[in-house]
Amino acid sequence: MPELAEVEYFRKRWDRAVGRVVTAVEIHPRARCCADLPPAATRRALVGARLLRSEAAAKQMAFVFSGGAWLGVHLGMTGSLAELRPGETPGRHDHLVLRFRGGPDVAFRDPRMFGRLRLHAGPGEPAWWTGIAPAILSPAFRASDMADFLRRRARSPIKAVLLMQERFPGIGNWMADEVLWRAGFHPKAKAGAFGPLAVRRLRATLREVCRDALRVIGKDWSDPPDSWLFNHRWDKGGRCPRTRGPLSHVTIGGRTTCWSPRRQVLGAERR
DNA sequence: ATTCTTGTTGCATC
DNA sequence: AGATGCAACAAGAA
Numbered sequence: 001m002p003e004l005a006e007v008e009y010f011r012k013r014w015d016r017a018v019g020r021v022v023t024a025v026e027i028h029p030r031a032r033c034c035a036d037l038p039p040a041a042t043r044r045a046l047v048g049a050r051l052l053r054s055e056a057a058a059k060q061m062a063f064v065f066s067g068g069a070w071l072g073v074h075l076g077m078t079g080s081l082a083e084l085r086p087g088e089t090p091g092r093h094d095h096l097v098l099r100f101r102g103g104p105d106v107a108f109r110d111p112r113m114f115g116r117l118r119l120h121a122g123p124g125e126p127a128w129w130t131g132i133a134p135a136i137l138s139p140a141f142r143a144s145d146m147a148d149f150l151r152r153r154a155r156s157p158i159k160a161v162l163l164m165q166e167r168f169p170g171i172g173n174w175m176a177d178e179v180l181w182r183a184g185f186h187p188k189a190k191a192g193a194f195g196p197l198a199v200r201r202l203r204a205t206l207r208e209v210c211r212d213a214l215r216v217i218g219k220d221w222s223d224p225p226d227s228w229l230f231n232h233r234w235d236k237g238g239r240c241p242r243t244r245g246p247l248s249h250v251t252i253g254g255r256t257t258c259w260s261p262r263r264q265v266l267g268a269e270r271r
Numbered sequence: 272a273t274t275c276t277t278g279t280t281g282c283a284t285c
Numbered sequence: 286a287g288a289t290g291c292a293a294c295a296a297g298a299a
Contacts, residue, residue: 077276077278077279078295112294113295113296114278152288160290163278173276173278175277176277177277254292
């Protein structure tokens with residue numbers, strides 16, 4: 001599930017613990033997602049430490065503790081962060097539980113275990129955090145860098161390229177489709193075919209979708225309005241909210257892609 | 272029963 | 286060498 005805005009939503013679910021001190025750390029040691037979370041070292045770093053702040057970037061989160069410990073969270077496909085009710089027993093998919101003095105108890109939950117937790121206990125900031133590409137909503141996300149990237153991936157369909165985290169941090173399957181639909185580009189358009197005008201349009205639409213998603217989904221998971229493709233993409237017989245025409249589905253780069261043939265025409269990218 | 276999945280990685284192939 | 290495509294990971298939902 002989690003893309004940029006969902007990650008921001010889940011980050012806030014643990015925020016009630018900011019300022020509190022960890023009293024216990026429970027790790028499910030055989031879960032794949034905990035492979036980079038050595039139980040003894042994690043306890044040493046976190047128990048007795050205070051949660052100072054949290055950040056979200058791309059599809060990742062960092063929880064920063066006093067004493068210099070960082071807990072990195074990647075939600076994968078089905079991961080989530082939850083707060084346990086007082087006295088609630090963790091479920092079978094709660095692979096990490098943090099208990100704080102005076103509450104709350106919070107859990108990392110992930111049935112499919114595609115997510116990943118990691119610990120940084122040294123000085124400074126971990127490379128897995130500082131190495132994340134510039135956020136799409138930051139000024140450092142420049143059109144020229146984007147154009148270079150598209151040129152280097154010239155023969156790939158634009159849909160597959162938008163999913164590459166090294167340049168489009170936080171974009172996932174539904175956001176990529178939403179961007180291409182709003183901008184009017186065919187998902188199979190070759191990345192190398194994008195002209196200067198199209199690159200600018202793509203960049204502006206990327207930023208618009210990130211802003212909208214953070215405002216609506218990142219806030220409290222409010223239902224997106226029906227004017228978005230989002231609400232129609234999985235409906236059987238769903239129709240394009242702008243053209244009222246039918247929506248099509250096709251697999252690109254191994255991912256289900258939803259698009260509106262009346263709106264997204266090959267060739268529009270050449271400008 | 273079968274097929275699907277909003278993510279990422281590693282490997283084979285071009 | 287770098288780009289591209291695909292299976293694998295695992296569990297639950299439709």
